[in-house]
Amino acid sequence: MNFYSKIYQESGFSKYWTQTIFWLVFYALNFYFSPDEIPLTKALLWSAGNTLIFLIAVTINLKILLPKFMLRQSIFSYLALLIGISLLLTPFITLFNVWIRNDYATHNHNPLVQAHFHFINLVIVTALSSLVRIPLEWLKIQSEKNELVAKNMETELQSLKNQINPHFLFNTLNNLYALTLKKSDLAPQIVLKLSDMMRYMLYECNESEVYLEKEFQYIENYIEIEKIRHISDNQISLHFDQELYTKKLAPLLLIPFVENSFKHGLQASLEKSYIDIQAKLINGSIVFKVTNSKPLPTPGLSLSGKTGGVGLANVKKRLELIYPDRFNLQIDDQADYFSVTLKVKLNEIPYDKDLDRR
Missing domain, CATH: 3.30.565.10 (Histidine kinase-like ATPase, C-terminal domain)
Structure with a gap:
């Protein structure tokens, strides 16, 4: 647990680069699987557009839906909103793909079939981002709890030790006082x-x-x-x-x-x-x-x-x-x-x- 908890002890700069590298890899995979019939410039644009829409979906999920609903035990509300966001973004990614591929398609592409495909992909990728974040959030909470317990224990131990020192000192000074009275x-x-x-x-x-x-x-x-x-x-x-x-x-x-x-x-x-x-x-x-x-x-x-x-x-x-x-x-x-x-x-x-x- 300590190893994974260190993720949340990293600087903001380090987290930024981790996320940047992830989306660059995501972009590269989109480019690798881009349609063969479109030229290079369109393939780069196609990959950028798809990555941007998925980035929007994942960001809305991790910044809004997950902390406000899923992590607060509102599972049904979370799932409904997750599906709703995916439905909302599906027309944009579908129309974008139709526009990119329209002049270069060697055969007809049914927009409804594409929409169904993109909707499923949006739901899967967004849900996977939750599956990654939830364990990390749990580890973060556990790390904070452990840190709080350790601080409370340290405070209590110090309080107990502070009680000990005056206790012994009081008894010893009593002994010394009795002897000084007798010179x-x-x-x-x-x-x-x-x-x-x-x-x-x-x-x-x-x-x-x-x-x-x-x-x-x-x-x-x-x-x-x-x-x-x-x-x-x-x-x-x-x-x-x-x-x-x-x-x-x-x-x-x-x-x-x-x-x-x-x-x-x-x-x-x-x-x-x-x-x-x-x-x-x-x-x-x-x-x-x-x-x-x-x-x-x-x-x-x-x-x-x-x-x-x-x-x-x-x-x-x-x-x-x-x-x-x-x-x-x-x-x-x-x-x-x-x-x-x-x-x-x-x-x-x-x-x-x-x-x-x-």
């Missing part, structure tokens, strides 16, 4: 981590996909900041398969799961809180799993956004837009723990070390 020596460390995170969001996340090595580094910075805030005895384990570092995924797709695990898994009401984060490469797919403890009275997280907030509802929407039919999201909500597992089929792309250094 903690850990505040400079948070500033450095935050600087790395902001650099990643501003300069890396504009790409459709990023290397997972950088995404994992972003997650590690986030965890380090959270560890500074949660100084109590919490168990936080983290494991990323090295093979994933050279793979690519949409940016900021994993962090909402980590963020929610810290939000709901490390609470004072829990005697022993824990968070376990794992990312594995299995059969060409990333399997990202986050498990966290939770207080018994607290309901589990959900994708509705009531507990997970912007994060989980956002990431689910992004997955549906970016990786349709390529992801699987599972929730395991138990009385004392909550687990979410995301599986995404990754694209097979070579790792560019030079590009990674930029």
Whole structure:
């Protein structure tokens, strides 16, 4: 479809020459099949006259009849008008042919027979022009629809990413604010981590996909900041398969799961809180799993956004837009723990070390 859709992306100049060449070929065929009994000058005039009348019929069909009737589902009106235009032009082409051939005919030509012949030819050629144009119009409409869908999707994805950045920044600044109130020596460390995170969001996340090595580094910075805030005895384990570092995924797709695990898994009401984060490469797919403890009275997280907030509802929407039919999201909500597992089929792309250094 993309190949044929390019027809409608050509310049007007290119389309003009395509049509000109077609009618020159049509004229040449008329000249080739011109009556043998007429001289060269009359044959050239005969071919020009026939071509002009067919050009008028096809132009009326493509410019007026087809867009106003056929493409609007008024098929019977279209056919009636197509036949009417052919009937209207038949006398002109018939009289023209009689005039050209009259002085050179070696035998009598019945004008009624000629009229019948020309009428059928006009209907056939005009109808064939519709059969060529209709598929191209359909491809044009489909191309415009696909372009509109792509633009809408790009706009929606950008909107979702714009929601993510302030969301993380808000939480991180809250952490920094709490430490500055205590005049903690850990505040400079948070500033450095935050600087790395902001650099990643501003300069890396504009790409459709990023290397997972950088995404994992972003997650590690986030965890380090959270560890500074949660100084109590919490168990936080983290494991990323090295093979994933050279793979690519949409940016900021994993962090909402980590963020929610810290939000709901490390609470004072829990005697022993824990968070376990794992990312594995299995059969060409990333399997990202986050498990966290939770207080018994607290309901589990959900994708509705009531507990997970912007994060989980956002990431689910992004997955549906970016990786349709390529992801699987599972929730395991138990009385004392909550687990979410995301599986995404990754694209097979070579790792560019030079590009990674930029």
